């Protein structure tokens with residue numbers, strides 16, 4: 073089941089890439105395993121899946137072993153409270169949901185204390201939905217980048233967004249184009265920083281995200297099936 077779904081997703085990713093003159097190899101597939109058991113993570117791993125995403129600190133702690141199988145990479149993709157930073161640092165390889173300067177500072181401080189440098193993405197709210205995390209305006213993002221550029225315990229790798237839920241294709245194109253354009257502006261403004269990663273696109277909108285330049289899609293439902301929130 074997971075194997076077939078994964079093959080199908082990769083094939084659709086390839087199609088969307090070709091449609092926009094890109095190659096599948098430019099786009100990473102992240103398997104979002106939240107609310108699915110570790111056995112399914114291992115099943116996906118057995119099919120060649122290496123990159124996984126989880127959105128809650130507690131679930132990462134409860135579900136994953138302290139040392140991951142060789143080659144497996146795990147990113148935190150959900151909102152992170154500053155008081156949980158210390159707990160999550162040793163458990164993930166990247167934090168894709170940095171949404172404030174305060175959080176960036178906290179991650180950097182804790183990482184430096186542990187003698188490491190944590191790769192991060194900055195989350196931007198492209199949909200304007202208040203329920204979503206993420207920086208709300210370019211200026212707010214720049215104010216954080218001005219400071220975060222000099223933080224020694226984090227390494228910025230790009231931007232992340234969640235598209236408008238239930239949005240039309242036009243809305244989705246607009247949101248993802250906003251992130252791509254913002255990343256291009258960041259590149260010019262901060263030539264010393266890296267903005268190679270554009271993490272955008274989920275089960276229902278990844279093809280559109282790829283057409284707009286996504287380099288990382290985050291797929292849960294299409295890969296693992298529906299999540300049971302009652303659990």
Ligand SMILES: *Cc1c(COP(=O)(O)O)cnc(C)c1O
Pocket residue numbers: 104106127149150234274275276290291292293294
């Ligand atoms: C749950 C989640 C996803 C995956 O969503 P699906 O629609 O199930 O593919 C992607 N990104 C984030 C930040 C998530 O929390």
